[in-house]
Structures are given as C-alpha cells and as structure tokens.
Amino acid sequence: MVFYWGWRISQEGMKPSVQARRTAALAYLALLPFIMFLLLRVLYLQHDPDPVMQNRWEVSFPFMDKVNTFKINPWPMEVVANFDTRWMFLKAAVINSARVTLLSIVLCVILGTIVGVTRLSSNKLASTMATVYVEIFRNLPLAVLLFLIATQYGLQAPLFIEERFLLGGAVFYSNQGIWFVTVASYQRLVMGLVALALLRAALRHMDRIEPRFIITPRTPQEHLRRPFSTLGWRLEALASDILLIFAAVIFINFLVPFVSTNGGGIEAFIAMAIIVYALSVTSKLDDDGMNALQIDDSESGLRKRFTIWVAAFAVAAGIAVSKGLSWPDYIKDRNGDGVIDSPGAWDIAEGTGFEITPFFLAMILGLTLFTASTIAEIVRGSIQSLPRGQVEAAISLSLNPFQRLRLVILPQALRSMVPLFNNQFMNVWKNSSLAVIVAYSDIFYVILVMMNNVGKLIPLFILLLITYQAGSLAISAVMNWYNTRVTSVKI
Structure with missing residues (x-):
C-alpha cells in the first residue's frame, strides 16, 4: 500500500512543495505502526508484573537526587563520590x-x-x-x-x-x-581584557562616520532593540559597544559560579539573556547602517594604530600579572x-x-x-x-x-x-x-x-x-x- 501511494504521488503533476508535503505525510503514515508498537511496548514494560522490570522502565527521576558512587575527572567543577548527587x-x-x-x-x-x-x-x-x-x-x-x-x-x-x-x-x-x-588572579585577567575592549570601543568611536541614512525607530519593538537612539548616531553606537562589554563582564561573573559550584543556575541564565540582548542591539545597529567606520589605512595611520595596540596589550598584560604568576x-x-x-x-x-x-x-x-x-x-x-x-x-x-x-x-x-x-x-x-x-x-x-x-x-x-x-x-x-x-x- 505504501509503495502504491508513493507511486501515485510521483505520477501526479503537482508542485514540488506540495509533493514534498504529501511524501512526508506518507512517510509518517508508514512509520506510524512502528511508532505505536514501540509506545505500546514501553507502556507494557512500565506495567510489567515483575517489580524489578517495572522499576527499571519507570519514567521518574527521584534516583538522581541520591549520592553518586563513582569518580570522574571534571573541571572546573569538582564533584565528590559518595557525597554529591x-x-x-x-x-x-x-x-x-x-x-x-x-x-x-x-x-x-x-x-x-x-x-x-x-x-x-x-x-x-x-x-x-x-x-x-x-x-x-x-x-x-x-x-x-x-x-x-x-x-x-x-x-x-x-x-x-x-x-x-x-x-x-x-x-x-x-x-x-x-x-x-598561569596568572595568580583571574579577576585581574578579566580586568585587562575589559581594558582592551574599552580601547577597541574608543577607537571605533573615533573611526565612526555619519551614516548616509539615519533610520529612526518607530515601533516599540524597534525602540527595544535600539534603546540609545535618542543619544544621536555617534553616541548611540558607543553606548551599544559599552553595553556589550558590561554584558560580557556580567555573564563571566555569573558563569564562573555556575560551572564551578552547584549553584548559580538562574543568575547564569539571566546573564546569558542580557548578553543576547546586547548582541541584538549591536546587530540592529549594523542592520540599520549606524556602525559605518572609516579606518585610516595609510602607512602612518597603521603605524599609529599598531603602536596604540602594543601599548594597550602591555598595560593589559601588566594588569593581568599584577598579582603575580602561578x-x-x-x-x-x-x-x-x-x-x-x-x-x-x-x-x-x-x-x-x-x-x-x-x-x-x-x-x-x-x-x-x-x-x-x-x-x-x-x-x-x-x-x-x-x-x-x-x-x-x-x-x-x-x-x-x-x-x-x-x-x-x-x-x-x-x-x-x-x-x-x-x-x-x-x-x-x-x-x-x-x-x-x-x-x-x-x-x-x-x-x-x-x-x-x-x-x-x-x-x-x-x-x-x-x-x-x-x-x-x-x-x-x-x-x-x-x-x-x-x-x-x-x-
């Protein structure tokens, strides 16, 4: 029957999209008996008269709250056998x-x-x-x-x-x-990276030029994705860059407890939502053409930029190792x-x-x-x-x-x-x-x-x-x- 209807569908002169939907429906129909058999088999095993078999196939998770008995080699989160769940x-x-x-x-x-x-x-x-x-x-x-x-x-x-x-x-x-x-203090390493990110935002601010068309948000959704539009085209882009930097700092600050301890779950997800929002703000600015840059690629301009970045990396490295090395x-x-x-x-x-x-x-x-x-x-x-x-x-x-x-x-x-x-x-x-x-x-x-x-x-x-x-x-x-x-x- 399945082969017959498959042949009938292939003979009909329909649009490719319609034929694809009907072929997919036919495939689901052909697999339905096997799926029903598996579901009924699982239901039977869950209600098996044997308590051992019934316990094995029961879909419940109270056993996950009990302590674990074997060791693993995780990092950065340390778990202890016969103590942690x-x-x-x-x-x-x-x-x-x-x-x-x-x-x-x-x-x-x-x-x-x-x-x-x-x-x-x-x-x-x-x-x-x-x-x-x-x-x-x-x-x-x-x-x-x-x-x-x-x-x-x-x-x-x-x-x-x-x-x-x-x-x-x-x-x-x-x-x-x-x-x-490695560095003795990872907090100082993050501070050095933040300094580099702020320098990048400042250089982008100096290289930014006025866009050809200034698009003003009109709907509430557009205002939500461009919250700094009232600052003007120059300050709006700078504010979005700073927002992204601080969102990344917040994300790292809450991610570390989440991956290294048994807590911090809700805070980490909130921080992830913040950084996703910051990325969407930057993405919206790019789509609207508000991040137009004009970089001086002359020999003197490139030499100046190279000198600035070398000095910045030296300062960031000094901040990172200010508490010594491990x-x-x-x-x-x-x-x-x-x-x-x-x-x-x-x-x-x-x-x-x-x-x-x-x-x-x-x-x-x-x-x-x-x-x-x-x-x-x-x-x-x-x-x-x-x-x-x-x-x-x-x-x-x-x-x-x-x-x-x-x-x-x-x-x-x-x-x-x-x-x-x-x-x-x-x-x-x-x-x-x-x-x-x-x-x-x-x-x-x-x-x-x-x-x-x-x-x-x-x-x-x-x-x-x-x-x-x-x-x-x-x-x-x-x-x-x-x-x-x-x-x-x-x-």
Whole structure:
C-alpha cells in the first residue's frame, strides 16, 4: 500500500512543495505502526508484573537526587563520590563535554582553514602535504584515531619522576598531564581584557562616520532593540559597544559560579539573556547602517594604530600579572619534614599552574585532527567555487596574496562555508560521546555508568537524548544567526 501511494504521488503533476508535503505525510503514515508498537511496548514494560522490570522502565527521576558512587575527572567543577548527587555529576559531565566541544571547534576551524588554503598553494610541497593530511585523517575512523592518540601519548610521554620542564619551569609535561604557568588572579585577567575592549570601543568611536541614512525607530519593538537612539548616531553606537562589554563582564561573573559550584543556575541564565540582548542591539545597529567606520589605512595611520595596540596589550598584560604568576610547584616532600618521599608520591601542588589532563588532551587532538580534515575540504571547495574574476580583480588592485585571501576571497567564500560548518560543529558535539575510549568523563560515559549502577534505562536515555538535542539546537541557532550576518542575499 505504501509503495502504491508513493507511486501515485510521483505520477501526479503537482508542485514540488506540495509533493514534498504529501511524501512526508506518507512517510509518517508508514512509520506510524512502528511508532505505536514501540509506545505500546514501553507502556507494557512500565506495567510489567515483575517489580524489578517495572522499576527499571519507570519514567521518574527521584534516583538522581541520591549520592553518586563513582569518580570522574571534571573541571572546573569538582564533584565528590559518595557525597554529591547524580544531578551534580551529570552537570559536571555536561560541562566536560561542552568545553572539549567548544575548544575543538575553535582549533579545527583554524587548522582546517590553514590546510584548506594550503591545498590551493602553488608550492607543490605544501599542497601535497596538505592533501596527504586530508586523505589520512578524513578516512581514518575517529574511534581508531582516539585510541592511537591515547596509547601513543602514554607510551611516548616521559614519566612523572623524570621532571621534564620547558621554558625555565613555565611548562611541566609528563604522561600524567601538562602543567602551564598561569596568572595568580583571574579577576585581574578579566580586568585587562575589559581594558582592551574599552580601547577597541574608543577607537571605533573615533573611526565612526555619519551614516548616509539615519533610520529612526518607530515601533516599540524597534525602540527595544535600539534603546540609545535618542543619544544621536555617534553616541548611540558607543553606548551599544559599552553595553556589550558590561554584558560580557556580567555573564563571566555569573558563569564562573555556575560551572564551578552547584549553584548559580538562574543568575547564569539571566546573564546569558542580557548578553543576547546586547548582541541584538549591536546587530540592529549594523542592520540599520549606524556602525559605518572609516579606518585610516595609510602607512602612518597603521603605524599609529599598531603602536596604540602594543601599548594597550602591555598595560593589559601588566594588569593581568599584577598579582603575580602561578608556577607549577613540583613537590617531593609532602610532609615538609625534609625527607624526600618515594617517587610514587611526587606531585604538582594543588592550585599551582594550569593543568591539562591527558584525557582532555587526547580528546582535543582527536576531534581537532579528524574534523579539520573535513573543514579543509569545505574551505577548499568554497574558495574554488568563487568566480575567477574576483581573484583577478584583487590582483589588479595590487593586493598581496595574504591581502587577497583576507579581504576578497575568504569573506565571499564564507557565505558557502557557514552552512557546512554548522554540520561539522554538530558532529563535533555528537562525536564527543566517543570520550569513553580515552577515559574522559563526558555525558555518555556518566550516563552509561549510571545505567549499570541504577538500572533506570528509560529516564537516563531521556536525559541523554535531551542533552545532546539541546546542544545540537544551540549550535544550530548560533550558526543560523551568524549565517544571516554573513549572507547578503537570502533565498
């Protein structure tokens, strides 16, 4: 019957949109018996006469309020086995997956862009090496790659007792992790970044020119998205930049307690809403043409701007390190009695340096190398899809290769890259579930162990599906918003 109606639909001369809707309805109709069977099967198991089976399939979450019994390796949120609840362990696992995903996305975009551009290089050695990289890592299963990285790092990295330091003690590395020197006060680091952001806002204010058409908000919705319109075109844009800076400070201030303690949930969501509103205000100004800039790109102007930024970075760095640095403190005498402990008790003092665990490092390397090979092909294909006349026009303007790439080629190729980047970023989020291979405590690992310990299959599977779906939707929402910013023609 399904095949018959599918044939009938294909024979009718209807519009493609109507045919697509009818085909989708037919597909849902064909899947309806299977869906009903699964629902009835779950209902039967939930009302099974066996109490053990009924408890296993019951959709309720009181068991998540009980203490968890196994250990994980989270950061920055610390959870303690036999003390914190399963909800806290799930939150720590979500943070673990989110941080490895976000960092991998940034690194794979950088590496993939470099490799993709290198594949088009006139240098045969560079293009061949980039092609070899793409062909190797694109055709290597991610699970195998993660296994190889984890095992080879454990075999090749030096033992902890070998005391391997780099850069005068700024870096300590071993098979138990890598420790870097860091600032002693992260509050001072944020203050330095705020100083740089305020300088950027001031420079944009000086470079801003009067727009050709001044658009005045008329509706309440437009006034909401342009709350500083009464200040005039110059001060309105400056106020929106300052609003964005302070929204970011508020967001960081409330995000840190949320990701490092068991509280701060409502405050973090409110801070997120504030920064989203600040971004919408800036976006509305750009759409209305109120952020027109005219930058002095002459030799003297560029030299002046470079001098200002060098001085600003020096001041920001001074603010960041004003309370000193935290160096990795390698201790051999835990008791302080002057007697060196056995090598098995040597360690880096708690709270000194910044630690990167081998599990986190293996996940970052695996996801970055694997995804960058696909992103490199996206970059290469997007660049080659541009009309040849664009490159020739850039050459006629006497632009050097780097300027052609930065000012002409990549901005236009970005329009076709972003939708494909969206798919790859969601793949990174979903591929992080392979963290169990390298013993990294992600969502899937924590849920899997809870299933074995508690036996609550359906509730834990629901939590797993909701978490991954929420992450995918968040990535898709951000990329769709960015796509509207870089796409001039909407189809």
